[in-house]
Amino acid sequence: MTSPPNDRRVTPPVIRLRGSYRIGAEILFGPVDITLGAGQWTCILGRSGVGKSTLLRVIAGLDCAGDFDGSLHVSDAVTLAGRVSLMAQSDLLLPWLTVLENTVLGAQLRGEQPDIGRAQRLLARIGLRDHTHKKPGALSGGMRQRTALARTLMEDRPVALLDEPFSALDASTRADMQELAAEMLQGKTVLLVTHDPAEAVRLGHRIIVLKPRGVQHWPTPVSKPVRDQYAPQTIACQADLLAHLRGTG
Amino acid sequence: MVALFAPLLWQGVIWLTDVPAFILPSPWRVAQAAWINRALITQHSLVTATEVAAGLAVGAILGTVTAVLLALSARAHRMVMPLLVFTQSLPVFALAPILTLWFGYGLASKVVIAVLIIYFPVTSAFYDGLTRVPADILDMAKTMGATKFQTMRRIKIPHALPSLGTGLKLAAVYAPIGAVIGEWVGASQGLGYLMLLANGRAKTDLMFASLLALAIMTLVLHLAVGRASARLQRPEQP
Structure with missing residues (x-):
């Protein structure tokens, strides 16, 4: 590439994926063409x-x-x-970070300056404007998953x-x-x-x-x-x- | 409850066995000896406390740094970890005379012995925490393009802080043992030295009073480190 x-x-x-997947001698799936x-x-x-x-x-x-x-x-x-951005079943929020800090995690992990303004606008758009300072432990399951979505979207x-x-x-x-x-x-x-x-x-x-x-x-x-x-x-x-x-x- | 029950049991044994005071003094005699010799015990306690605090600080820093380095490099882990385990197989008691010979009769040899005792538990506990970050979180970090250093700084280290707290609590209990071993082998001050001195002069009540001071010091240290660790162990608090 x-x-x-x-x-x-x-x-x-x-994206086109063609082929089979094996674990040892056993085929898990395939051949597939997706x-x-x-x-x-x-x-x-x-x-x-x-x-x-x-x-x-x-x-x-x-x-x-x-x-x-x-x-x-x-x-x-x-x-x-x-x-590629990834979103899993588990929200994968880091419990020691706030909603806002979790949202800008990607930039911080790359050693970049996070765009806090954009993160705040994004959080406001998905209904977390009043929760940006909270830690995941204080959020409901739905709010946690919204934060995970915000983190995914922040990666753009x-x-x-x-x-x-x-x-x-x-x-x-x-x-x-x-x-x-x-x-x-x-x-x-x-x-x-x-x-x-x-x-x-x-x-x-x-x-x-x-x-x-x-x-x-x-x-x-x-x-x-x-x-x-x-x-x-x-x-x-x-x-x-x-x-x-x-x-x- | 235990603090009340233990002296009663102790006194009960003395009444029942009629053991002489130079073998096992009564709690009351120990309390008296502690009060009469309070200045002496405080003076030696301060020496031991300094050794313990220095040993704890140096051991914690060395253990923390080693754990991070081992977690950053699989090769370093393969090379260093067996060596660390080997050093743990050597009893510190056996090494204490050599260390005293090398580092002298002052503070340094006691600090080194304390460090040797606590280095492995701190390293091992923190390393364990650093390498137990859920794979899903590391996968997410990878897709985000995380650098190794930032993953360590922003994910692995915060995740491992509760484990470090556990290691430090163990270290708080082990460090006084190291300092006292050092004082037994060669010293002119400290609670270990005072205990040997009292024992040699058949002042068993003073020996017990010194032992009590050591136990209180260890307890206070354990509580203080435990309180500090509790802050590390509650990352989910809002």
Whole structure:
């Protein structure tokens, strides 16, 4: 991959991952051929242990227990290093830092001067204006996850990799967070790993079911995300997807 | 409760066994000896306290720095850790005469012995904390482009502070042992020296009074370090 010109680094790319993943002699998943559309949300579902998070780690360039045998193609031919932000199921907030300090953590870890003004504007936009000085221990689960979202957004990377970020939240907070994340990550190339068919159908431009021996591209409703969760098409798609995942569809 | 019960038990043993005072003086005799010799005990206590404080400070700084260096370099850890474990297998009692020969009969040899005793627990506890940062947090830091130094400074060290607190609390109990061992081997002042002196002259009550002063000093030090460590151990407080 070539050296990264600035304008290309910030443009959301198409990402294509092809290959198999093995742990020792055993294949965890694959062969797969997955494309993450530029500026779109791609949702990956599958049974526990099928390798959804591993697939995300391969794209993020993180260390894994096994070996990926295949290729990762980025449409603008610029490496993904430094262009990816990560959001996990656990909020990963540092308990000794305030909400504001957690939000600007990335800049501090790179030894850069953090843009406090931008962080404060971002926190105000996601409803944490009055909580910037609090430590994570004083926040609710929803507020903690909002802070994690603010930290992800503060990085302003063109690619966001989300590993079940809303799964630990209660139903109403989860719905709020889904809408907030969809709004704030608009235009970025997003990979969302989820267990929840409803979440995938609501948010995904593309839905992919990961299986031990490949992937299945699941058709999405014609409407655009974020979809109305009460629309008949959305409900029907969720039901079909759930039945498929349970092996009864 | 224990402070009340222990002297009663002690006195009870004396009544039951009728043991002579030069073998086991009564709590009352020890209290009397402590009061009569208060100036002497205070003077020697200050010497021991200085040795302990210096040993604790030097040992804590050395242990902390070593732990950070070992956590920064896997190679340094592979090379140095076995050496550290080996030094722990040597009993400080056996080394004390040599250290006294090398560092003299003054403060230095006691500080060195105290440092030798507490260096490993501090290093080991802090290193443990530094290397137990959840992998998810380190992955996040990696995707953020974190430098090794900043990851250490902003994530690993704050995360490991409670472990350092645990190591320091252990050190607060061990450091007086080191200082007293040093005083037994060769000194002209300090509580260890006073205990040997009292023992040699069959002043068992004074020996017990010195021992009591040492126990109180260790307790106060442990409480003070424990209170300081508690600040390190409550990072989640809002």
